[in-house]
Amino acid sequence: MKQILLCAAAVCLAFTAAAQTKQEAFPSYIQVNGRAEKEIVPDEFYLSIIINERDSKGKISVESQQRDMIAALKKAGVDIEKQLKVANLSSEFFKKRSSVAQAKYQLQLGSAAEVAKVWQALDALNISNVSILKVTHSKLDEFKNEVRVAAIRNARENARTLATAIGQQIGKCFFIYDSNNDIMPRYYDNRAVMMRSLAADAAGIETAVEEDESLEFKTIKLEYSVQANFVLE
Numbered sequence: 001m002k003q004i005l006l007c008a009a010a011v012c013l014a015f016t017a018a019a020q021t022k023q024e025a026f027p028s029y030i031q032v033n034g035r036a037e038k039e040i041v042p043d044e045f046y047l048s049i050i051i052n053e054r055d056s057k058g059k060i061s062v063e064s065q066q067r068d069m070i071a072a073l074k075k076a077g078v079d080i081e082k083q084l085k086v087a088n089l090s091s092e093f094f095k096k097r098s099s100v101a102q103a104k105y106q107l108q109l110g111s112a113a114e115v116a117k118v119w120q121a122l123d124a125l126n127i128s129n130v131s132i133l134k135v136t137h138s139k140l141d142e143f144k145n146e147v148r149v150a151a152i153r154n155a156r157e158n159a160r161t162l163a164t165a166i167g168q169q170i171g172k173c174f175f176i177y178d179s180n181n182d183i184m185p186r187y188y189d190n191r192a193v194m195m196r197s198l199a200a201d202a203a204g205i206e207t208a209v210e211e212d213e214s215l216e217f218k219t220i221k222l223e224y225s226v227q228a229n230f231v232l233e
């Protein structure tokens with residue numbers, strides 16, 4: 001325990017010494033914050049679909065519902081082999097020693113219009129246990145890096161603006177603090193999406209198609225901030 005405390009104290013002293021060295025090396029400097037943000041329209045939607053014999057009171061088997069679902073998805077333009085995955089197959093046992101089969105699937109779609117179209121197709125088959133697992137973008141990591149770069153560039157511009165105001169210029173950057181955690185996409189309001197989809201379905205096929213085209217989701221918002229120190233010359 002004493003060794004751990006001694007090591008921690010040594011690390012703290014090293015950081016303090018490093019900070020003092022920087023202070024002495026660059027007695028005249030400016031410390032600024034930079035930030036940037038970007039809103040992205042998602043292009044990947046992951047849906048969870050659960051088929052259960054209880055939904056039909058045991059009248060329609062999971063296998064039959066599965067066949068109907070696959071046929072409906074193909075009609076909606078879904079590539080079954082690439083976009084639909086089996087998440088789980090199970091059997092639930094009750095007190096009366098009867099079993100109810102259940103199947104779970106994960107479906108990947110590429111637009112809000114596809115989400116509404118598929119939701120309507122499944123609702124027509126009385127498959128109502130559908131929810132949105134997550135939404136994201138296929139180039140999310142690339143966009144994250146772009147926003148982080150924009151944030152440090154913003155810090156440099158802020159430093160240049162302030163230095164110019166006092167008749168000075170900025171030199172090299174000798175310190176950057178990036179405290180950002182991994183930004184995750186926002187989750188969607190499943191109930192709102194379902195209500196929009198069902199409202200369109202209730203209004204008729206032609207109206208439903210129009211609703212598909214105008215259905216909007218929240219964008220994925222990326223926000224980054226950094227702190228940087230620049231030499232004043």
